[in-house]
Amino acid sequence: MKALIKVGYGCNDHCTFCHSLDVRHLEGSAEEIHGKIERAKKLGHTMVVLSGGEPTIRPELTRWAEHVAGLDMDFGLVTNGRMLSYGGLVEQLLRHRLRYVYLSLHGGTARVHDLMVREEAFDQTFRALTNLSGRGVDLTANCVITKHNVDHLKDLVDATMPFEDLLLKFSMVEPKGGANHNFEHLVPRVSLVAERVREAIGHGRRRVEDNGGRGPRFAHGALPLCLMAGCEDLYDDLKSHGFWTMVEVGEPDFFPVDDENKVQPAEACAGCGRSGPCPGLYRVYDERFGSAELRTVTGAPRSNSFNYVYEARVTIPADEPFRCPLLGAWGVTPWDRGRHLMIRNGFRVARFRASSRDFSDAEMATLKHDHGQVYLDLSRKDAPDDFARDLRKLERSAVCLDCHERERCTGLFEPVEVDVFTRDDARIRELVAELDGAVLDVGCGDGPYAALLAPRVEAGNLSYLGLDPDADRIEGLRRRWPWAELRHGRAEDLNGADGRRFDHVLVLRSWNHIGVPREAVARMVATLRPGGTLTIVDNVAFGLARTRAQTERGEGSPASFEHYRNDDAAAAHAHVMAHGLELLERRDVGPATSNQWLLRYRMPVDGAT
Helix, strand or coil: CEEEEECECCCCCCCCCCCCHHHCCCECCHHHHHHHHHHHHHCCCCEEEEECCCHHHCCCHHHHHHHHHHCCCEEEEEECCCHHHCHHHHHHHHHCCEEEEEEECCCCCHHHHHHHHCCCCHHHHHHHHHHHCCCCCEEEEEEEECCCCCCCHHHHHHHCCCCCCEEEEEEECCCCCHHHHCHHHHCCCHHHHHHHHHHHHHHHHHHHHHCCCCCCEEEEECCCHHHCCCCHHHECCCHHHCEEEEECCCCCCCEECCCCCEECCHHHHCCCCCCCCCCCEEHHHHHHHCCCCCCCCCCCCECCEEEEEEEEEEECCCCCCCCCCCCCCCCCCCCCCCCEEEEEECCEEEEEECCCCCCCHHHHHHHHHHCCCEEEECCCCCCCCCHHHHEEEEEECHHHCCCCCCCCCCCEEEECCCCHHHHHHHHHHHHHHCCCEEEEEECCCCCCCHHHHHHHHHCCCEEEEEEECCHHHHHHHHHHCCCCEEEECCHHHCCHHHCCCEEEEEEECCHHHCCCHHHHHHHHHHCEEEEEEEEEEEECCEEEEECHHHHHHHHCCCCCCCECCCCCHHHHHHHHHHHCCEEEEEECCCCCCCCEEEEEEECCCCCCC
16 A cells, blocks of 8 residues: 655666656655655555655655654655665664665676666665665565666676565666667667566576575566566566555646556557556557567466455535545545446445456456446355346446546446346347257357257257367266257367358357457358358456455455456457458447347358358
C-alpha cells in the first residue's frame, strides 16, 4: 500500500539516461510535500516512498521521514544511495521507520557504474548497500541497462552475492529524457538485453545454489515476457512492489501507477498467452524499432477471472442520498479505473481493489467498463460454479450517468436483481434443442447441454460426436452417456480428409480452451457440409468482488488455469471471417448482459470458402 511522492528532480548523479533531464531544475516545496504526505494517509496508504530526482539531497529529508512515521506510516526511498553511505543518516531514518529502499546500481565495478552515472559514485552507492543490508529493510538494487553496461551484468551479480536480503533487478532503459535525446548512443535492442539478463540471472542462480542457497534474489523489468523464457515469473514493476498511487511535482493529487508508457503491438501480441502480465515494449522503442523481435506465445494457460478484494467502507450522510464519495472526500484521480471497484448499497460504499498480475490494466478497464463484467460473489466456494446462484451482477450506478468525471473515474457500481446468466443462456438452449442431422461437439467437456441432446439422439433426430482433449473427461462421459460417440482429441487435429462431414459444429464454452484457434477453425470448417452451421459460444473474463477470506480461500485452492485466452466475440470472429462463412447471429457482451457471447455461421450451399 505504497504511495510514491516525487519531491523534485535535482540529483547529485548525472546519469546518461536520466528520465528527468529536461526538468532537473524543478523542485517541490517543503509545504507541498508535507501536504501530499498527509493526503497519502487520508487515502489509506501504509507507506510513503519519496523519489526524485534524488530525494536524499533535500535538507527536509529527515523531517519528512519523521512526519510520515508520526502519521503511523512506514517510510521508503527511491535513491542513488550515495547519501545513505553515511551511517548516521541511515540510523536516523531507521528510527523514523525506513522500511523500503529502491537503490540504483548499474554495474559491479566503479568503471561501469561511474560511466553510467557520470560521477565517482560507485563506492558510496555500494557502501549504502552494506549499511542497509541486514537491517530489516525491503531492499532492491535496480540496474538500468544501456549499451554501456549490457555486456557487464554478470559482474554485478558477482558483486552483490554477499547481500542475501537483496532483490537484484535488471531493467530495460526507457527512451525518455536523456535516453530519448541520445537514443542511438544508449538504447540497445530489447532482444539483446533480454538475452544478457537471462544469462545473468542463470549465472546468479547457479552461484546462489553453489553457495548453499545464500545470495540475492533476481528480477527483471520492462522486458517482454516472450523474450524471457524460464524467467517469466521474475517480472517486477511498481505494482509488484505494492505501489498504488504516485504524484509528480506540481500535480494536485495522486494518480494510479500505470503502464501507459508501454504498448503491446497487435501484430505480435494479439492472442499471445503472456499478454496479461506482460509489459510489452516502451512506446518510443516500438516507434523506432517496431516489434519484429517479439513472438506470439501460444499454449500458456491463464485465469478467466480476477478478484476485487475488500479494503474499506464509507458511509454517505442520510440527508445526502445522492452524494458521491469519489467527488468528495475520496477524490476521483487516486483510484485506478480498472483495478478499483466501488460498490454502493444504500448509504454505504465499499471499496475493493484487484491486484492480479494475470490481467493488464487495460484488460481490467475493458472488462469492467466496456463489457460490464463485475460481480459480487455470494458463495462460500473456492470458485463459483453455478453463476446464476453464486453471483450477483454489478452495474454502473445511475449517479454516474451525467457526471462530468464519468470517463476517467473508476465509478460507483450497484447490485442488480436480474439473473443475466439464465436469461442469456436460454438462447443457446433454444438452438441446441432444434438441432438435427450430424453434430460435432468440440470441447464437449462436462456436457452442459446433454439433457437436450440425449433425447434427440435416442429419437433418431441427430447423431452426435463429442471431442475433448482431456482423456479422463472422455472416459467419464462414456460411462454417463451411452447414447454418444466420444473421441479424445484436439480441434486442431481434426482430419477433414477422412471424409466425415457434419451438419452442425458446436463450440460451446470451449473456444478459449483451444490452443491454436486459427488452425482449429480451418479444421472445423473443413468438416462442414454445405448449408451446415458453426456455433461458437464462450465467456469473457470477469471480476469478482470478494472478502479477504473468500479471496484467500479461492487463491489457495488447487484449481488449475485451463484457458488460453479470454476472447470476446470480436476476437473470435476475426479467426472465422476469413473462411467465407455467412454470419447468422452475433451476440456481444455488454454492461447489461452476462459474460457469455454467441456467434453463429452457415456454410454457403455451394461450399465456397
